[in-house]
Amino acid sequence: MKAFAELYQRLDSTTKTTAKVDALIAYLESANALDQAWAIYFLLGNKLKPSVPTKALRTAAIEAAQIPERLFEETYQWVGDLAETIANIIPASRRLEHGSLSEWIELYYQPLSRVELAEQVKLLLDCWQRLDAQQRFVFNKLLTGNLRVGVNARLITKAIAEWSSIDVDLIAHRLTGQWRPTTEAMSQLLEKGSEAKSPSQPYPFCLAHSLPANFEATLDPQDFYAEWKWDGIRAQLIRRNATTFIWSRGEELLAGRFPEIESAAAGLEDGVVLDGEILAWRDKAPLPFSELQRRIQRKSVSKKLMQEVPVRFIAFDVLEHQAVDIRSLAFEQRRAVLEALIAKNYPESAEVSQTICVNQTRTAATWSELALQRDQAREVRAEGVMIKRKDSRYETGRVTGAWWKWKLDPFTVDAVLIYAQRGHGRRASLYTDYTFAVWSDGVLVPFAKAYSGLTDDEIRVVDRWIRANTLQKFGPVHEVKPHWVMEIAFENVQLSTRHKSGVAVRFPRIVRIRDDKKIEDADRLQSILELVAARQG
Amino acid sequence: MARFQHLLQVTPAGLYCPAGDFYIDPWRSVNRAIITHAHSDHARSGSAHYLAADPSKSLLQLRLGMDIDLQTLPYGESLTLGEAVVTFFPAGHILGAAQIRIEHRGQIALITGDYKLQTDATCTPWEPVACHLMVTESTFGLPVFHWPSTAQIIDEVILWWQENQHAKRTSVVFAYSVGKAQRILMELSQRSSGLGPVWLHGAMLGPMRAYRDSGVKLPEYESASSAPSGTDFSSALIIAPPSAQQSPWMNRFKEVSVASASGWMAIRGTRRRRNLDRGFVLSDHVDWGDLNRAVDLCNPEELWVTHGFSETFARYQNEKGRNALPLKTEFQGEVDGEEVQA
Numbered sequence: 001m002k003a004f005a006e007l008y009q010r011l012d013s014t015t016k017t018t019a020k021v022d023a024l025i026a027y028l029e030s031a032n033a034l035d036q037a038w039a040i041y042f043l044l045g046n047k048l049k050p051s052v053p054t055k056a057l058r059t060a061a062i063e064a065a066q067i068p069e070r071l072f073e074e075t076y077q078w079v080g081d082l083a084e085t086i087a088n089i090i091p092a093s094r095r096l097e098h099g100s101l102s103e104w105i106e107l108y109y110q111p112l113s114r115v116e117l118a119e120q121v122k123l124l125l126d127c128w129q130r131l132d133a134q135q136r137f138v139f140n141k142l143l144t145g146n147l148r149v150g151v152n153a154r155l156i157t158k159a160i161a162e163w164s165s166i167d168v169d170l171i172a173h174r175l176t177g178q179w180r181p182t183t184e185a186m187s188q189l190l191e192k193g194s195e196a197k198s199p200s201q202p203y204p205f206c207l208a209h210s211l212p213a214n215f216e217a218t219l220d221p222q223d224f225y226a227e228w229k230w231d232g233i234r235a236q237l238i239r240r241n242a243t244t245f246i247w248s249r250g251e252e253l254l255a256g257r258f259p260e261i262e263s264a265a266a267g268l269e270d271g272v273v274l275d276g277e278i279l280a281w282r283d284k285a286p287l288p289f290s291e292l293q294r295r296i297q298r299k300s301v302s303k304k305l306m307q308e309v310p311v312r313f314i315a316f317d318v319l320e321h322q323a324v325d326i327r328s329l330a331f332e333q334r335r336a337v338l339e340a341l342i343a344k345n346y347p348e349s350a351e352v353s354q355t356i357c358v359n360q361t362r363t364a365a366t367w368s369e370l371a372l373q374r375d376q377a378r379e380v381r382a383e384g385v386m387i388k389r390k391d392s393r394y395e396t397g398r399v400t401g402a403w404w405k406w407k408l409d410p411f412t413v414d415a416v417l418i419y420a421q422r423g424h425g426r427r428a429s430l431y432t433d434y435t436f437a438v439w440s441d442g443v444l445v446p447f448a449k450a451y452s453g454l455t456d457d458e459i460r461v462v463d464r465w466i467r468a469n470t471l472q473k474f475g476p477v478h479e480v481k482p483h484w485v486m487e488i489a490f491e492n493v494q495l496s497t498r499h500k501s502g503v504a505v506r507f508p509r510i511v512r513i514r515d516d517k518k519i520e521d522a523d524r525l526q527s528i529l530e531l532v533a534a535r536q537g
Numbered sequence: 538m539a540r541f542q543h544l545l546q547v548t549p550a551g552l553y554c555p556a557g558d559f560y561i562d563p564w565r566s567v568n569r570a571i572i573t574h575a576h577s578d579h580a581r582s583g584s585a586h587y588l589a590a591d592p593s594k595s596l597l598q599l600r601l602g603m604d605i606d607l608q609t610l611p612y613g614e615s616l617t618l619g620e621a622v623v624t625f626f627p628a629g630h631i632l633g634a635a636q637i638r639i640e641h642r643g644q645i646a647l648i649t650g651d652y653k654l655q656t657d658a659t660c661t662p663w664e665p666v667a668c669h670l671m672v673t674e675s676t677f678g679l680p681v682f683h684w685p686s687t688a689q690i691i692d693e694v695i696l697w698w699q700e701n702q703h704a705k706r707t708s709v710v711f712a713y714s715v716g717k718a719q720r721i722l723m724e725l726s727q728r729s730s731g732l733g734p735v736w737l738h739g740a741m742l743g744p745m746r747a748y749r750d751s752g753v754k755l756p757e758y759e760s761a762s763s764a765p766s767g768t769d770f771s772s773a774l775i776i777a778p779p780s781a782q783q784s785p786w787m788n789r790f791k792e793v794s795v796a797s798a799s800g801w802m803a804i805r806g807t808r809r810r811r812n813l814d815r816g817f818v819l820s821d822h823v824d825w826g827d828l829n830r831a832v833d834l835c836n837p838e839e840l841w842v843t844h845g846f847s848e849t850f851a852r853y854q855n856e857k858g859r860n861a862l863p864l865k866t867e868f869q870g871e872v873d874g875e876e877v878q879a
Contacts, residue, residue, distance in 0.1 A: 012805070012809075013808075013814055013815060014814065015812075065680055067680050067853070068853065068856055070852075071680065071849065071852075071853050072680075074679075074849050075679045075680055075681055075849075078679060078846075079679075079681055079804060079806075080806060081805065081806070084681075084804070084805055085681055088681035088682075088683065088803060088804075089680050089681050091683070092683065429804065429806055429807070430806075430810075456810065
């Protein structure tokens, strides 16, 4: 645990990619295969299942520190991070233990995961006594399933490739899908040769950048295909060995969630991998994302729900055809393969041809032509358009140049800050999580929570103001004097019975502080309702 | 609170002692001010007469000017002001920092000012003072603050410095220019002398001189600004005030690793927000354990808590059975990760 905690600290204390890669390589050099596998497992964002309930950690921490529960809660509120609060609140230990990461999982986590709360508390007290504060922090992070340390899959892939001298794309491919922390998985990862697959093995997703500001001048529209950018679930559909696998962009297997897509996919020939978007769809248009969410939340779906929220897979790329990896073909060629494939496998008549279909592309001679199409996105309930280079290969991860997203400008309203709460992580202990309100019949009604978009300096100013202008506290939530007007952007808006204001907005975030506006100048709920009406009309 | 009316009152200008007609660390101009120590949030200009502990003389004159009317008193000696008897006891915070003991009609009040129990070779160690009323700071009055030993932190500083030297990076430590900087330099000078060159930010020179004038045996260092052009800083350790981090002054160093020495560095969020490569947990305030220990040793009948986590700590003391209350002060020195520039 010591070496892994040191790795965590090294990753955490730098923003430089090279320093992070060096730290990862140093760890891989010194660790055995099982520890390597577990480290990769956690750094890729995987969690221990089941996690240890925070109730057990809290109870044990209060006992170990011998402090009242309220003092613990106040301290946690101030620190903003449970693992860190506990790590620091416990008196220094005198009997450190030198077990490695995998030994700690085996000897301490596994027993912890099998017993009941009271027993967990006892085991935790014992565990913490064997770790120093830094190790305790990392161990707690693992137990609570939240190890976030500023490395992404790409960086880990790069470090492993550099360390093992295996091609970086091959490592990326082998790491895609469900990584199991075992010595076998580790030796498969590092195998010589160029093959990567178990039948379910997905490819790394190709990701897009937003169009740069001056793209009209630098990019030629004739080099690109344009297609709708849908607001659904990005997914990879795999048909191999007469079996279907559907992977989310978060590299989670979505088995059983979308039975109609799985059964439609049974009509596909073997050795095919499609990239596309899953959408809730009725008649000629997608349903709101919140409808699709009802489908995601359930591991198995009822007939009733399937009828209420029908889904479809809109394919926009093909990565494997006739069991051959065709990612290095030009997009233009892959499109031709895709269209022929869908036409061949789903001749017109069958209803499945709607469950699995192809995203239409178009070309244009000028950017203004495409801009017109983008402006229509809201009408067809798309987020905007994707611009994809005709001659680009299917890239691994977010590579500049191949795919661009050109989203619609968001809705914006001016709203008043009325509640504030402390943030987490980097912003722990500062008041950074805000609730905003708009006017309705002369009263401010809360309509959105937002916690990003301000600069560190702005946050400091607002934080100080909040401390001095709190009207009352509801636990961690401070009600503040209505004073700050901020511009809030959001992607979408829907009527909602769960919210006081009667509307729910999607991806709300702070655009800027409106110093030039008084609270009376903030927007009215009515104008948001009009946005809803316009969108539905 | 009413019980000690004759000893101490909270007024708009600060803590006031009616029996002796003086203020302690007032934030407005008054006739007579007693100053606990020479940090800017405690020693403010504009008062007619000042009284402070002997060793703080040079620092106060540096801060407030040579022309202030300043009377000083050695630790442990008493002075009668009006009907009150005033005695200074070392606070261990920085050079000259004092706890102020006020006695009147057999009742004793103690104002700790800022203080710490950890050892510090640049100032006289803290002493417990038995009292009826204690006014304590609570800058780090949460149970997550537990200071590692000074020796351990200095080991970390040296190791980090050596790693940077190896990578040809300049090591820059941000620390208060009064107190923290001298404490670090003293600790380093007591280790091996061949660690590498040390340079200071210009703002450090005045306080360094004041320390040496007061008899603290600190080596002399020069300001990095006075280094000949082309000086190679890649193996050097630089000590600078926190305000230097965002200034163009930093441009003179090529590759740098930046660190801060402060109690707030115990919290990951504070370190990350400030874009620091390293945080050294080194504080001149009491941590949670020492704060509770100090209160127990002084064992007051009533405890007033100020500067920091006043409400939280006062409530905790109440729950433990001590009569405690938070003191609302107009001016808060160090609050929630924001340090005042010294």
